[in-house]
Amino acid sequence: MLHNLMLARSFYGQKTKQNAATDIYDAGDHYLLQLEAVGFDKEDISLEVTSNSISIEGKKESLTPEGYTLKYGNRGSTNTFQRLFRFRETLDTENVQATMENGLLNITLPKRAARRIPITVQ
Amino acid sequence: MSFKIYESQENYLVQTLVPGTDAESLHISVERSTLVIKGKRKLPEGKLLVGELPESDFKKKLQLDQNIDVDGITAKYQNGLLSLTLPKRAKRIEIKVA
Numbered sequence: 001m002l003h004n005l006m007l008a009r010s011f012y013g014q015k016t017k018q019n020a021a022t023d024i025y026d027a028g029d030h031y032l033l034q035l036e037a038v039g040f041d042k043e044d045i046s047l048e049v050t051s052n053s054i055s056i057e058g059k060k061e062s063l064t065p066e067g068y069t070l071k072y073g074n075r076g077s078t079n080t081f082q083r084l085f086r087f088r089e090t091l092d093t094e095n096v097q098a099t100m101e102n103g104l105l106n107i108t109l110p111k112r113a114a115r116r117i118p119i120t121v122q
Numbered sequence: 123m124s125f126k127i128y129e130s131q132e133n134y135l136v137q138t139l140v141p142g143t144d145a146e147s148l149h150i151s152v153e154r155s156t157l158v159i160k161g162k163r164k165l166p167e168g169k170l171l172v173g174e175l176p177e178s179d180f181k182k183k184l185q186l187d188q189n190i191d192v193d194g195i196t197a198k199y200q201n202g203l204l205s206l207t208l209p210k211r212a213k214r215i216e217i218k219v220a
Contacts, residue, residue, distance in 0.1 A: 021141075023175045027168030034166070036141040036175060038202035065128060068135050073126030085172075103202015104142040 020058065020081040031087060031109040038103035045105060049093045054109065055084045124176075125184060134190065134208040138182060141175065141202040148199060150206070152192050157184040159204065 025032040037045060037058055044060040058081045064070060092110040099106050128135040140148065142163040149160045163178040186192070186208070194209040 021174040021176070022172060023170065024172040025166055025168030026171050027166070031171075032166050032168055034142065034175060036139065036202075038139045038141050065135060067130045068128035069130075071127045071129045071134075073124075073137075100201070102142050102144060103139065 019083060020056075022083060022085070024085065029111055031089075031091075031111070033085065033105075033107040033109065035083065035105040035107070036103065037081075037100065037105045040100075040103075040105075042100050047096075047098060047107070049091065049096050049109070051090050051093060051112070052088075053084060053086045054091075054096075054107065055082070056105070056107075057082050125182070132210060134187075134210070136184065136206040136208060138204050139202060140180070140204050142178075143202070145199045148204065150197050150204075152186070152195065155186045155188075155192075157186055157195075157206070158182070159184075 021036045023034045025034075033054065035056060040058050040060055045056065045058045047057075048055045060079055087109070090112040092112040095110045097108045124138060126137040128137070136157070138159065140159075140161050140163075143161045144164075147162045151158050151160075159180075159182040161180055163175075163180075165178050189211045191209040191211040196207045198205045198207075
């Protein structure tokens with residue numbers, strides 16, 4: 001399933017970073033990437049796209065609700081993430097779109113149409 | 123499943139992540155003494171290449187403590203984060219000695 005796409009999850013160290021779960025779809029003319037970013041505002045997230053990769057980074061303040069103490073669950077685990085994905089097909093970096101909905105970051109990455117190079121015979 | 127549980131003097135606060143789920147497709151109930159959260163996330167078109175997100179059709183269960191006022195449970199949903207406030211039933215009354 002992964003032959004199409006190389007995941008470089010270990011590119012960044014994992015020790016202190018919580019990696020946001022991600023689904024990636026191939027929808028023919030584009031890829032759709034859905035990344036779990038619950039509690040993140042769009043200002044907390046930065047994207048960097050190249051012709052064959054996308055790197056996504058999120059940072060936010062810890063959010064223990066006032067008056068409460070944590071009894072169960074990971075302490076401050078979802079405050080930072082860094083992910084890098086590489087794609088086999090060339091991306092149309094000009095037309096990448098990202099939206100946030102219900103805590104999911106949806107990124108549409110159009111594929112660049114293959115460029116045909118005509119051969120002129122002299 | 124993936125819950126975060128906080129405690130204050132009066133309440134427990136249970137938080138769980140349900141990314142991609144609309145508030146309308148979330149159903150919360152208490153069956154006997156178990157809190158049940160059901161929900162559905164819409165899946166996009168296309169061929170799945172990488173699948174790390176939790177299942178789109180999910181059911182989360184949490185066994186509730188005896189001292190929780192089940193009728194007083196309230197739920198709040200915002201951007202993929204479901205927060206449930208569970209009031210404690212037994213209020214401790216402190217006796218102050220003058």
